[in-house]
Amino acid sequence: MKYRFITVEGNIGAGKTTLTHLLAKHFNAKIILEEFADNPFLPKFYENPQQYAFPLELFFMAERYKQMKETLRHNDLFQEAIISDYLFTKCLLFAKVTLPEEEFRLYQRLYDIIHQQVTFPDILIYLHAPINKLQANIKKRNREYEQSIPNDYLFKIQETYTSYIKEHNIKTIFIDASNADFLGNPKHMEVVLEALERDYDNGQHYFSLP
Structure with missing residues (x-):
């Protein structure tokens, strides 16, 4: 195993958690999963984004920080790798889309x-899927509060992720999902396992699934 800490990222409905579970099982790795269901503002945000975006993003940042710090501090010596289904930077990326300018600057x-x-x-493993695929996955997993997510919101999230990765030249395996x-x-x-076996400098490396 070349990497001690792997993160799987992607848009809402891209399949992050599924792939994270499979990779953790394959590598006998410790797993960090986004605890989105604990955020009391999430259903309210989808009903009224303007009112609830700021507390939503603050809650997510606090919980992600706490979870990351605790897991990484108490890493099991018998589990050589850690695999997460979120990048802490997603706090800033989502806030950039959901918050008005003044609130974003404070955040x-x-x-x-x-x-x-x-x-x-x-x-970073980034799962890139078209909006229609994301919407199909969202409908399939049937979380009630997600069913009315507009395509425009998903598109903005996608663009924000890809711009950030390219701008910062992050070592990324892009998977066409x-x-x-x-x-x-x-x-x-x-395909994913073989991609993880290769040697990379920083930058993006693209793979398609058969």
Whole structure:
């Protein structure tokens, strides 16, 4: 295993958690999963984004920070790797989309203080799927509060992620997840595992699934 800390990222409904579970099982790695269900503002945000975006993003940042710090501090010596289904930087990326300018500037000041204390992953796996695939996955997993997410919101999230990754030249394995079925098609997992075996400098490296 080349990496001690791997993060799987992507838009809402891209399949992050499924792939994270499979990779953690394959590598006998400790797993960090986004505890989104604990955020009491999430259903309210989808009903009234303007009113609830700021408390939503603050709650997520506080919980992600606490979870990351605790897990990374108490890493099990018998589990050589950690695999997460979120990048701490997503706090800032989502806030950039959801918050008005003045609130975003305040949020960024808090983020700038906190994020320096969080370990950045050795490599990022980014699942890139078209909006229609994301919407199909969202409908399939049937979380009631997600069913009315507009395409425009998903598009803005996608653009914010990809711009950030390219701008900062982050070491990233981009997976075209248009037809991804990591649970049902072993060849799709093989593509990811083989990609993780390669040596990379920083930058983006693109892979398609058969």
